[in-house]
Amino acid sequence: MxxxxxxFSWWVAASARVEEGAGAGLPVDVxxxxxxxxxVADIGGVREEDIVVDVTKDRLALSAGGYEERFxxxxxxxxxxxxxxxxxxxxxGVLAVSLEKMLARRPQSSNRNTTPHPIPHT
Numbered sequence: 001m002x003x004x005x006x007x008f009s010w011w012v013a014a015s016a017r018v019e020e021g022a023g024a025g026l027p028v029d030v031x032x033x034x035x036x037x038x039x040v041a042d043i044g045g046v047r048e049e050d051i052v053v054d055v056t057k058d059r060l061a062l063s064a065g066g067y068e069e070r071f072x073x074x075x076x077x078x079x080x081x082x083x084x085x086x087x088x089x090x091x092x093g094v095l096a097v098s099l100e101k102m103l104a105r106r107p108q109s110s111n112r113n114t115t116p117h118p119i120p121h122t
Contacts, residue, residue, distance in 0.1 A: 026041055026042065026062070026071060026073045027041065027042040028040070028042075028062075028073065028075055029041075030075060030077065032078045032079065035100060035101050035103070036098055036099065036100055036101065037077055037078065037079060037081055037098070037099045037101060038096065038097070038098050039060055039075060039077075039095075039096070039097040039099075040094060040095070040096050040097075041062055041073070041094070041095045041097075042093060042094055043062065043071070043093060043094075044092075044093025044094075045093065046064040046065075048090040050064045050065055051063075051064045051090060051095060052064065053086065053088060053095075053097060055081065055083040055086055055099065056083065057081065057083075057102070058076065058077045058080050059075065059076060059077060060074070060075045060077055060097065060099075061073070061074045061075070062074075062075070062095070077099075079101045079102070080101065080102040081099040081100060081101055081102060082099065082100050082101070082102055083099070085098075085099055085100035086098070086099055087099075
């Protein structure tokens with residue numbers, strides 16, 4: 001307001017966070033580990049029983065409401081997952097979610113011969 005250069009405007013950053021919601025922009029990491037997807041989110045300030053995890057094929061939604069924090073975060077997953085395989089843990093404000101990927105079904109042929117054929121020599 002005075003025209004003076006300010007290196008960091010903490011009051012601007014804080015007010016933007018309040019406008020977006022207290023939980024907006026949660027720190028979330030997504031790991032694609034072979035046949036599983038792992039999601040790790042820093043959501044301290046809420047009780048474990050207040051955390052709701054909803055999963056669809058390729059999206060994970062985290063929400064919680066407590067005395068200190070209220071948020072909803074939707075995360076795009078790098079592959080389709082099986083929602084029935086969800087496991088989660090919450091320790092020291094960090095939520096870890098693990099899901100198995102949906103595996104593409106491969107057609108199986110009943111005429112398939114597993115004996116290798118010799119390569120003819122010319």
